Amino acid sequence: MLEKIRKSFMNIKLLRKVFNWGRAWSLWSVHLETGCCGPEDMARACARFDTERFGTLPFPTLRECDLIFVTGFVTKKMAKRLKLTYEQMPEPKYVIAIGHCAISGGLWWDSYSVVQGVDEILPVDVYVPGCPPRPEAWIQGIRMLQEKIAKEGLKK
Amino acid sequence: MSVEEKVIESVKTRFPEDIIEAKVKRKNRVSISVRSNRIYDIGLFLRDELGFNHITSVSGVDYIDMNELEVIYTIWSIDKKILASLRTKIPRDNPTLKSLINVWEGVLYHERETWEMFGIKFEGHPDLSSLLLPEEWDGPPPLRKDFLLPETPQEKLEEKIKRAGGW
Amino acid sequence: MSVMKLSMGPQHPITGHFRFILDVDGDLVLKLEPDIGYTHRGIEKLAEKRTYLQNLPVIERVNSYCDSAGTMLGYLEAIEELMGLEVPERAKYLRVIAAELNRIASHLYAACLFSVATGLETMLMWPINDRELVLDLLEKLTGQRITYTYQTIGGVRFDMPEGFKEEALKRLDYLEKRTEDYYKMLLWNHTFHMRTKKVGILKPSDAIKLGVVGPNLRASGVKVDVRKDEPYEVYDKFDFSIPTGKNGDSYDRLEVRFKEVEQSINILRQALKDIPKGPIKKWAPPIVPKGEAYTRVEAARGEFGYYIVADGTMKPYRLKMSPPSFRNLIALPHLCKNVPLGDIPVIYISLDLIPMDVDR
Numbered sequence: 127m128l129e130k131i132r133k134s135f136m137n138i139k140l141l142r143k144v145f146n147w148g149r150a151w152s153l154w155s156v157h158l159e160t161g162c163c164g165p166e167d168m169a170r171a172c173a174r175f176d177t178e179r180f181g182t183l184p185f186p187t188l189r190e191c192d193l194i195f196v197t198g199f200v201t202k203k204m205a206k207r208l209k210l211t212y213e214q215m216p217e218p219k220y221v222i223a224i225g226h227c228a229i230s231g232g233l234w235w236d237s238y239s240v241v242q243g244v245d246e247i248l249p250v251d252v253y254v255p256g257c258p259p260r261p262e263a264w265i266q267g268i269r270m271l272q273e274k275i276a277k278e279g280l281k282k
Numbered sequence: 283m284s285v286e287e288k289v290i291e292s293v294k295t296r297f298p299e300d301i302i303e304a305k306v307k308r309k310n311r312v313s314i315s316v317r318s319n320r321i322y323d324i325g326l327f328l329r330d331e332l333g334f335n336h337i338t339s340v341s342g343v344d345y346i347d348m349n350e351l352e353v354i355y356t357i358w359s360i361d362k363k364i365l366a367s368l369r370t371k372i373p374r375d376n377p378t379l380k381s382l383i384n385v386w387e388g389v390l391y392h393e394r395e396t397w398e399m400f401g402i403k404f405e406g407h408p409d410l411s412s413l414l415l416p417e418e419w420d421g422p423p424p425l426r427k428d429f430l431l432p433e434t435p436q437e438k439l440e441e442k443i444k445r446a447g448g449w
Numbered sequence: 450m451s452v453m454k455l456s457m458g459p460q461h462p463i464t465g466h467f468r469f470i471l472d473v474d475g476d477l478v479l480k481l482e483p484d485i486g487y488t489h490r491g492i493e494k495l496a497e498k499r500t501y502l503q504n505l506p507v508i509e510r511v512n513s514y515c516d517s518a519g520t521m522l523g524y525l526e527a528i529e530e531l532m533g534l535e536v537p538e539r540a541k542y543l544r545v546i547a548a549e550l551n552r553i554a555s556h557l558y559a560a561c562l563f564s565v566a567t568g569l570e571t572m573l574m575w576p577i578n579d580r581e582l583v584l585d586l587l588e589k590l591t592g593q594r595i596t597y598t599y600q601t602i603g604g605v606r607f608d609m610p611e612g613f614k615e616e617a618l619k620r621l622d623y624l625e626k627r628t629e630d631y632y633k634m635l636l637w638n639h640t641f642h643m644r645t646k647k648v649g650i651l652k653p654s655d656a657i658k659l660g661v662v663g664p665n666l667r668a669s670g671v672k673v674d675v676r677k678d679e680p681y682e683v684y685d686k687f688d689f690s691i692p693t694g695k696n697g698d699s700y701d702r703l704e705v706r707f708k709e710v711e712q713s714i715n716i717l718r719q720a721l722k723d724i725p726k727g728p729i730k731k732w733a734p735p736i737v738p739k740g741e742a743y744t745r746v747e748a749a750r751g752e753f754g755y756y757i758v759a760d761g762t763m764k765p766y767r768l769k770m771s772p773p774s775f776r777n778l779i780a781l782p783h784l785c786k787n788v789p790l791g792d793i794p795v796i797y798i799s800l801d802l803i804p805m806d807v808d809r
Contacts, residue, residue: 201490233506236498
């Protein structure tokens with residue numbers, strides 16, 4: 127019953143827009159570093175680049191997060207944990223793949239223990255290329271995701 | 283006589299039978315090649331008498347043409363400022379070597395890694411279990427020369443492009 | 450009295466890419482077993498398949514976290530030793546400048562992580578902002594923020610840009626002044642003392658026995674630094690000291706890092722003053738002659754060893770890396786015996802382990 131009411135509410139265009147606006151501007155990110163784009167994660171979250179301006183704040187508890195940055199290459203050992211982390215996050219949830227390694231394996235294309243592209247295990251929303259991408263590129267990735275969320279559930 | 287030559291001289295006089303080759307490679311570097319069954323005693327001698335106390339690395343090299351594996355312990359002496367590489371060769375088919383964990387405590391992870399990467403069994407090592415490789419690994423030890431990496435990612439890429447519906 | 454197994458990480462604000470398996474009794478940690486390998490790429494194997502020049506970006510990413518310039522020096526040293534190549538003087542100075550700037554950035558990053566572990570959030574923002582100033586300098590010099598591939602076989606890729614020297618000296622002055630603020634903010638802070646003093650004491654005899662390297666070894670009072678012991682590049686021309694600690698606890702390990710930042714500033718000033726004019730690169734053949742070499746350099750986290758076996762082709766027959774974090778890792782289970790659970794992050798961060806470096 128509740129679910130039905132929720133769904134019918136979500137069909138109202140204005141309400142949907144408000145929901146989307148809220149979601150887009152409070153993307154809290156999980157702290158799970160998979161590869162070597164880690165220090166740039168720190169740089170973009172801290173004083174100079176400060177992605178909190180765009181509502182993206184690294185948060186320790188994954189149960190309250192809705193965004194996961196896949197920072198760099200994903201090894202086979204990490205892939206299982208990454209999937210587990212993703213499954214534990216509440217809906218709606220979004221994935222941004224950071225760096226060439228997360229997109230296609232990058233420099234490790236022939237490695238025996240690296241997953242060739244994170245899209246083999248998670249549904250990726252935005253790809254940010256670079257090795258590692260500059261914090262400005264991260265910010266652009268976040269902005270692109272926000273634009274994507276703003277259109278969610280609305281007829282074209 | 284330089285310090286390096288003195289080290290070589292004392293090792294040679296103490297173990298005349300078991301040293302295959304011992305030489306000064308350059309300043310601060312000596313190389314001592316020994317028989318694999320006496321490596322423990324020579325290790326003890328290096329630590330106690332000559333002051334080689336700071337373990338730097340344990341590495342293996344796979345000489346597939348000669349059907350041999352080489353294990354190299356590199357040890358730094360803080361007082362003498364010399365790096366000694368203590369090396370021994372073992373057969374590739376049944377690689378076992380006495381662990382030097384009782385000589386240098388720091389080789390714990392180094393030996394475990396060498397076991398994992400080359401399949402060299404260190405007798406007396408407390409914990410030879412998987413360290414770096416994925417849990418479900420069932421191939422041969424990866425750093426051996428008969429483990430080959432894929433030559434081209436082409437097939438993979440084409441598959442991906444097809445799945446995405448073209449460029 | 451019952452012992453429980455607790456798994457910590459890899460999704461944890463402190464552990465990074467590690468997992469710790471802890472045996473806990475109430476709040477007391479009896480034993481810690483690190484579970485590593487989450488960032489294992491098999492670089493040693495990949496290096497055998499690539500040529501010496503192709504290997505540069507691969508090897509740099511062993512420690513691309515903060516210290517790519519310092520890490521790469523050892524590899525180049527080994528190749529140049531095998532080739533018998535003498536690098537131009539100016540290139541040596543430029544390499545040292547990049548490596549020392551990187552060391553400052555790395556130690557400031559360590560300070561950030563340390564303040565997160567002790568819950569001092571302001572101190573997280575300050576050094577990371579100052580680190581950006583250093584990264585700007587490196588970007589000016591090399592064209593990248595954290596992965597440079599700046600040093601290459603036979604020299605460096607680019608010369609110093611115009612105005613770099615003045616800008617660098619200005620920023621170094623600022624950083625030196627700023628260090629005082631760090632002391633006031635973090636190192637003389639009473640809360641910080643309570644969290645870090647007498648926590649995780651590593652005795653000098655244990656440190657040598659376990660093979661611990663770098664600032665962690667020096668914090669225990671052992672004066673070992675490759676830059677002094679067997680000077681590489683042009684380190685023998687600079688006048689600098691090796692800071693050491695007294696007690697070997699977590700506090701000392703951070704203090705040594707701050708003092709090293711001061712020494713790095715000192716070295717950089719001398720290097721910028723004395724840098725000679727001349728070519729920056731010498732042509733190097735793609736084939737490395739047969740032989741083997743073991744070289745050591747002092748990266749930000751400690752001594753980095755490279756062992757190369759060359760068989761006279763364009764590719765290395767075997768490349769062994771002995772990274773500092775892998776050698777410092779053994780100190781972690783040694784220190785985490787019978788300590789409260791709350792001290793685990795402090796001890797872990799104080800060792801400044803970088804998982805990428807451990808796993809390769």
